[in-house]
Amino acid sequence: MGTGKLLAVSDLHTVHQENRAIVESLRPSSADDWLIIAGDVAEKYADIDWALRLLSERFAKVVWAPGNHELWTHPDDPVRLRGEKRYLHLVELCRGLGISTPEDPYPVWSGEGGPVTVAPLFVLYDYSFRVPEARSKEESLCLAREAGIVCTDEYLLHPDPYPTRDAWCHARVAETERRLAAADPARQTVLINHFPLTRHPTHILRYPHFAQWCGSELTSDWHVRFRAAAVVYGHLHIPRVTWHDGVRFEEVSVGYPREWRTRAWRDPLRQILPQPPREAVDL
Numbered sequence: 001m002g003t004g005k006l007l008a009v010s011d012l013h014t015v016h017q018e019n020r021a022i023v024e025s026l027r028p029s030s031a032d033d034w035l036i037i038a039g040d041v042a043e044k045y046a047d048i049d050w051a052l053r054l055l056s057e058r059f060a061k062v063v064w065a066p067g068n069h070e071l072w073t074h075p076d077d078p079v080r081l082r083g084e085k086r087y088l089h090l091v092e093l094c095r096g097l098g099i100s101t102p103e104d105p106y107p108v109w110s111g112e113g114g115p116v117t118v119a120p121l122f123v124l125y126d127y128s129f130r131v132p133e134a135r136s137k138e139e140s141l142c143l144a145r146e147a148g149i150v151c152t153d154e155y156l157l158h159p160d161p162y163p164t165r166d167a168w169c170h171a172r173v174a175e176t177e178r179r180l181a182a183a184d185p186a187r188q189t190v191l192i193n194h195f196p197l198t199r200h201p202t203h204i205l206r207y208p209h210f211a212q213w214c215g216s217e218l219t220s221d222w223h224v225r226f227r228a229a230a231v232v233y234g235h236l237h238i239p240r241v242t243w244h245d246g247v248r249f250e251e252v253s254v255g256y257p258r259e260w261r262t263r264a265w266r267d268p269l270r271q272i273l274p275q276p277p278r279e280a281v282d283l
Helices: 017-025 045-058 083-096 137-146 165-182 200-204 208-213
Strands: 006-009 034-037 061-064 116-120 188-192 228-233 240-244 247-251 270-273
Touching: 017 045, 034 045, 034 116, 045 061, 045 083, 061 116, 137 208, 200 208, 200 240, 228 270
Parallel strands: 006 034, 034 061, 116 188, 188 228, 228 247
Antiparallel strands: 006 270, 240 247
């Protein structure tokens, strides 16, 4: 067994020069270290390519799950692909760099804490984390607009060829459930998704209306059903660790400079395996 670690990070947002410098600083402590990237590397294809290429050259293995920002069709991006075609174009970029994606066989971490199936997921959101008083998606979106909260996805994340983002989400959930159910039942998993798999992490959002762009109720029991040793996610820009049903949920985002500058500095790379002692984890 090697001395490597399974590390994780997300929400690198390299459009910001300060965050680009953070990416340039990310290095393994061992030749055996793996890196999980849980989405939101950048918005433009060239910036995504730059960051993934750099990190794939440094770490023994990189595992990527897409965030919403990678899926945007940004008006300043020469790559004009939309929806599923854009996602699959990014998958091909990763494959060319030796990076595992949600479309590939799940790699197995065999270092300390393993063997564990490392499962990058892409399941989007379906507006089911709606405003509590709303009786429908439409009413929840209306209440969010009235509160001045509208996710940029509504303008830049196109669901083509699906009619809606929630329809795309439901198709992704069905396919991902099938693949997870077929994984080796003798092994635990590390589940990786840009969006939280349960609604609980969204309860501390400063703007609660934003939760509807943060996941799906359809995945709320996956950490139990699919034997998770840990769940890794980002999107919320609230790095912390929580425990649900005895499973460690780790939000691993860097976030925007205006956010991380206000926090006590910490290593952007979070250790997933071997699992740190519980008393050493920030709760």
